[in-house]
Each structure stands twice: as structure tokens, then as C-alpha cells.
Amino acid sequence: MDTIDHMVARRLADYFADYPTIDEMTELKEELQADLSEAAHENEGQGETITDAVNHAFDSLGNLDDLVDEIMTNRENSTDQDEHKKYDDTTSTTHQFTGTHHFRGHHIDITDGKIVVDGGKTMRIDEDGVNIKNGKISLNKDGIRLGNLVMDDQGIWTDNHQKAQPNHETDDPFADFDTVFGQTNPADTEIYVERLNLVNEQRFSASQVERIDFDYADAAVRVVKNSDSNEIIFREYMSRGNQSYFGSSQVTDGTLTIRSGRHPHLLPLRIRTQLLIPASFAGDLLLKAHSGSVRFDELAALNQVRLIVRSGSLNINGGQMKDLDADLHSGSLKANHLAITGLFRANAQSGSVRFDGVKADQFEINAHSGAIRGMRLIGSGTFKAQSGSINLAFAQLTGNLDTTANSGSIKLAFAPGVEYNFDLDADGGSIKGPANAIYDHDKTSFKDGAVGDDPHIYVTASAKSGSIRLA
Numbered sequence: 001m002d003t004i005d006h007m008v009a010r011r012l013a014d015y016f017a018d019y020p021t022i023d024e025m026t027e028l029k030e031e032l033q034a035d036l037s038e039a040a041h042e043n044e045g046q047g048e049t050i051t052d053a054v055n056h057a058f059d060s061l062g063n064l065d066d067l068v069d070e071i072m073t074n075r076e077n078s079t080d081q082d083e084h085k086k087y088d089d090t091t092s093t094t095h096q097f098t099g100t101h102h103f104r105g106h107h108i109d110i111t112d113g114k115i116v117v118d119g120g121k122t123m124r125i126d127e128d129g130v131n132i133k134n135g136k137i138s139l140n141k142d143g144i145r146l147g148n149l150v151m152d153d154q155g156i157w158t159d160n161h162q163k164a165q166p167n168h169e170t171d172d173p174f175a176d177f178d179t180v181f182g183q184t185n186p187a188d189t190e191i192y193v194e195r196l197n198l199v200n201e202q203r204f205s206a207s208q209v210e211r212i213d214f215d216y217a218d219a220a221v222r223v224v225k226n227s228d229s230n231e232i233i234f235r236e237y238m239s240r241g242n243q244s245y246f247g248s249s250q251v252t253d254g255t256l257t258i259r260s261g262r263h264p265h266l267l268p269l270r271i272r273t274q275l276l277i278p279a280s281f282a283g284d285l286l287l288k289a290h291s292g293s294v295r296f297d298e299l300a301a302l303n304q305v306r307l308i309v310r311s312g313s314l315n316i317n318g319g320q321m322k323d324l325d326a327d328l329h330s331g332s333l334k335a336n337h338l339a340i341t342g343l344f345r346a347n348a349q350s351g352s353v354r355f356d357g358v359k360a361d362q363f364e365i366n367a368h369s370g371a372i373r374g375m376r377l378i379g380s381g382t383f384k385a386q387s388g389s390i391n392l393a394f395a396q397l398t399g400n401l402d403t404t405a406n407s408g409s410i411k412l413a414f415a416p417g418v419e420y421n422f423d424l425d426a427d428g429g430s431i432k433g434p435a436n437a438i439y440d441h442d443k444t445s446f447k448d449g450a451v452g453d454d455p456h457i458y459v460t461a462s463a464k465s466g467s468i469r470l471a
Helices: 004-016 023-045 050-061 064-084 177-181
Strands: 085-087 095-097 099-103 106-111 114-117 123-126 129-132 137-140 143-146 149-152 155-158 197-205 211-217 220-226 231-238 248-252 255-259 271-278 284-290 294-310 314-329 333-348 353-367 372-385 390-405 410-414 420-426 438-442 446-451 458-463 468-470
Touching: 004 023, 004 050, 023 050, 023 064, 197 248, 211 271, 220 231, 220 284, 271 294, 410 458, 420 468, 458 468
Parallel strands: 211 255, 211 284, 220 271, 220 294, 284 294, 294 314, 314 333, 333 353, 353 372, 372 390, 390 410, 390 458, 410 468, 420 458
Antiparallel strands: 085 095, 099 106, 106 114, 114 123, 123 129, 129 137, 137 143, 143 149, 149 155, 197 231, 231 271, 248 255, 420 446, 438 446
16 A cells, blocks of 8 residues: 555656756755655645645645756756856956856857847847847946936936936935834834744743753744743744754753754755743853844843854844853844843954943943944943944943944943043044043043043043044
8 A cells, every 4th residue: 555655755756767867856856755745744634635645745846847947957057167168368267158058948148258148138248238128228338228217428318308307305215114104003114025834833841941052044033032931932934844844952951952953955945933931031041043143032031141143143122131142253233222230242253233222231342344333321341343433322331441443433422420531542543532521631643531520430442543532
């Protein structure tokens, strides 16, 4: 008697028999077999016969020919390029590809420095310029044409020779943004392009967990407060419900470990994950995210939190914790309305750092390639920008503040009544000190002195190549 797995395997074997046995096809076949078998078993569980379950699984897959043909076309193009690629001795960066090529349904001819796509109907590039869609878009010695719009040395014109005039009243494309959506009932402007199904949910008692170790790749991760129960909940939303793609979890010696599952190499897979943490959990959190954004919303009083984000942004909106250590590579950091009773350390390799309404006993912020901006801050510490400016406004300064910008300006502002000593040094720019200060030295590139009658806090600012403003 046939089983679902046997039926799926036999149908895929028959289908792929007409294609060459190459690594890409073998991998695609394995991924499809896992997905289709999983979908068929789910259909059977809903009361369908085995035959109907398998048929409906294949029907839900869509057009398999398109996916396979795209893989074969990409492989053929790669082979053609290897055969026809020629090196031009006049420059080390020029490669010429001559001959006829096929790419995603398009016919491409490359001869004598000319590129013609679909006989010129789609695109033509030659000594006269670039022509797209039979002249709807063109670039040549006479100017640029975009539909009926022409840009040349006479200005910007339409086909009826009426010069396009700028509308200064609507220069801001978002001027009416709030009005359109209704100011009295502001809309949630976060748009989900695709609705993903909840495919996996796992629950754990917070009383049995002292530490969460979360490691996930290629997904949008959201960490929120669980206000409904005393459970830690892990959820996965996916465009494909294959169990081999689901994350794994276990609790060992008080540590809850969550890891992402297997991801297909050829089939598209979109994932969103949620980690719900109850207010009763006051333990540690280690979160690692690879190639995906991370967002925190209104977390309760956590202990030590360590966040490592690779190729993605980190957004923290509200919450309390003892210590926070954030390490980002190729992504920005935003933190709003956050209270940290201990150390807030952040290291951003390539991206900006922005704070608003953040309180920390000690800041230790480093941005290697990006600006640092903070508003309504409470605390003290160090801020360093290797390639970018520093702009900080403190509502309350609780200790010494040290700022350094190697290639950018520094601007510091403090609420009225804050008393401090200051030492400002700008090697390649000017300095503007506080208007109510008493100066010991008042030079163009160096100033020191004090604000207030009995200051005990020290503010230092050093700009290697930029100006300093202190207010």
C-alpha cells in the first residue's frame, strides 16, 4: 500500500527524470520532498484521503516549472559566461561577453560593444545611448526622456513643451502625512507586505527558567512582554510549514536554549519570530540575531541583557533592566524610554546610534561608522564616534561625561541648573562654550572652566576634526 512519503517521492522522481542530475537539482528535489510530504500529512490529518492529500499539496506548490527553469537558466548563463568571457589587456577591470544569452525569459545579444535585449523591444545599448521600451526611457546626447518628461540643456519639459515648474508648497513629500491618515485617530503605519502563518508555538514556565539563550538567523525577531500568563512563549511565523525549518528548544539547569531550524538554500522562506517574556521573569537574556531586525517592546525588569545583531537593526522601545550590552555589525541602534540601573554598553560597527528618554547609571557608547544622537538623557559615561558626529542633550547629569569624535563635531546641552567643570579641545575646528561659564582658558581651539558655583562633575570633549558646541 502506498504511503504519503512514497507517493511524493515517486512523483518528484518522475518529474526530475527529464532534468540533468546536478547538485542544484538534487538539493531542490530534497527540499521539495520535505515540504510536500509535510503539507500532505497535514491534509490527511484534516480528513482527506492519501491521494487527495498529495494532490492538494502539489497544487499548493504552484508552478514548479518556473522554479526549475530559473535554476537551469541561471546555470546555463553561468556556463555561457565562462565560455565567452574575454579579458581586455587595456584595462584590468574590463570583461567582454560576446554571443547570445538567455536569462529569465529574455533574449540577449552582445556583439561589437552593443547590447540588444529581445530584439531591441526591451532594451538597446549602443554608441547612440540607452533605449528602453521603444523609447519610453532613453538616455543619449540629446538628454534624458522618462515617458513624456524630457530633461535636456533647456531644462525640464513635457512633450507639449510646457516647462515643469517646481511646486515649493509641496517640497516635503510627507507634509500631509498625518492629515491623510487622520490626526484624531492616528494609524499604525507599520505595513506587513505578507501575512505569515503561525506554524510553531512553544511554552515554558518562567519559574523554571533563570536564563534565556536565543540564537536565530534570517528572520525578523520581536521580543515583547507577556501580560497574559507566567509563561515564556516562543512563536514562529513562516511562509512554509515544514517542521524541519522550525526552531528547537530545551531547558537545562535553568537555561532555556532556543535555536533556529534548518533553512532551505533554494526555496524562498520568510520568517518572523516572537519571544514573549512575562513580567515575573527577572533573569538574564542572551540574544543573537543574524541577517534580521530585532525589536523589543515594553519589557519588564530583566537582569543582564546581552544582544548581538549581525546585519540588522536593533530597536528597543521601553523596558527596564540592570545591565545592557549591545553589539551591532552593519545596523543601527535605537532606544526609547529605557531605564537601566547599571551599565549601558553599546558598540555599533556600521550604523547610527539614537537615544530618546534613556536613563542609565553609566553609558559606554561606541560608534565606529555612524553618528550618536541622544535626547532627554539621564546618567553619565563615555561616548565615542570614530567617523560621525555626537549630539547629546542631558536632562540630568549624574556623573562625569567624556565625549570623543575622531572625524565629526560634538554638541552637548544640559538642562538649567546643571553644574559642571569642562575641558574642551578641538584640533581642527572651533569651540563655542557656555554663555554663563567662568573660563580659565578661552582660546579658539581650547577652552576650560566651570559652570555653577560649586561643580563636582567633569565634562570633557575632544574633536580631532570638527567643532565643539557646549550649551
